[in-house]
Each structure stands twice: as C-alpha cells, then as structure tokens.
Amino acid sequence: MELTVLGKYGPFPPAGGRTSGYLLKIGGKKILLDCGEGVFSALRAFLSPEDLDFVVLSHFHYDHACDLGVLHYYLENRGRKGTVGKPVLFCPSDDSPFARSLSALSTFRAVAVTDGFSCEEEGISFSFFRMRHPVPTFGVRICSGGQTFAYSGDTNVTDTLIPLLEGASFALLDGAFLPRDKGENKPHMSVDDCGGFARKYAVKTVISHFISDYDEAEVVAEIERQGCIPAEEGKTYRV
C-alpha cells in the first residue's frame, strides 16, 4: 500500500500549503482520505480524479471537506461526457447544513457512517470508529490482502484509537499539538501522544495536521524524536 500526502495543515495552511487530504492506494484501489483546501488541485498531479474508487471524509470541518464541492464540479463535468461512475463517499452521519449539502452531492454515492460501522466494498474492508473531536468524527481502518491502514482524522486521545490501531501496519495520526500545548479538552492529540500509540502498537506512523503558526522545524524535530514520520506534502510513503 502507499500513502501520498496532498495536504497536511489544519485548520488553515500557510502560503502555498494545503489542508488535510491524502491519497491511499491499497488492494489496487484509490481512496481519497479527506478533501480540504487545495486538495483537489494537488490530487490532479497524481491521478485523474474520475479514477478515484472511494472518498472518505473523517468529519465535516472545512479544513477536511471544503474541496469536495470542487471535486463534485469536476466529476459532474466529466460525467456529462459519460466517462465516470460514482465513487462511494463515506462520511459521518451529521445533521449540520454543511454536512447535509455535501452528503447530497449527486456525483457520489454517500454512505453515512456511525461508530462501529463496517462494510466490504470491491475487496476492501472499511471499519469506522468514533473519535474525540467537537463534531461527529470517525477514524477509519482499511484492510486488503492482509494489509491494514489506520487513519484517525482529527481527535484527542480516546479509547477507540485502540481498535483502530491494533494490528495495523501503517497509520496516519493527528498530532497537531506540540507537547507543551496538549490538554484534556483540546480537539487534537499532541505529537508525543501519537508517538506513544506508534510504539505501543508497533505501527509505522505518519503524523500530520500541522499548525502553521508553529515553527515547522520544531514540529518536525519532535515528530522524529518520537520515532515517527513527519507528513510532507507531495511525498509518497510505502509499506
């Protein structure tokens, strides 16, 4: 499997950066994980968007979902030429107007997920776990051919990270905060929280959701000190 980082910042990027979006290739399928600001444009450097098999939105915060409408315009345009099927869109069951409008986009086949929801589509199995974040947010565990990938979306430390990560060979975790800023009531984990999970479950871990107000060199150094991989936009990681 391989993971390409399209956008790594949140809740907003610096000049030239992008917010959350990742392209996962597993079991011969192409899966877009979140679709934040600038992600559609970044995606086009790696594939034709009509070739996406699945889109997973961890939650309906703008930094993870705002480019979905642009992807919709693209698919709608190509669809009119009769060249595109509908990718499955896994997204939280969420009643906010923003969530409802994106879930209803006609170019996707939306599947609303809840805690513990799992399914198998086209040889890929998906399992969703409720995370700890201010809006309904789901981490996803994706398995194919004996390989397991885990993505936390946005979350602070929570018990459901255990079934998400146990036995996974590759993980992408939200480590937005430096250790000095971590806190029980924060919406994200810290880099050292992620490092603890990576060691406990012996999983190769990329840490993302960089806050652009930090000194990035300090964040990268802390991630490497934790034995994890700092997300880099445009870079592909293979397991």
Ligand SMILES: [Zn+2]
């Ligand atoms: Zn975010």
Ligand SMILES: [Zn+2]
């Ligand atoms: Zn969020």
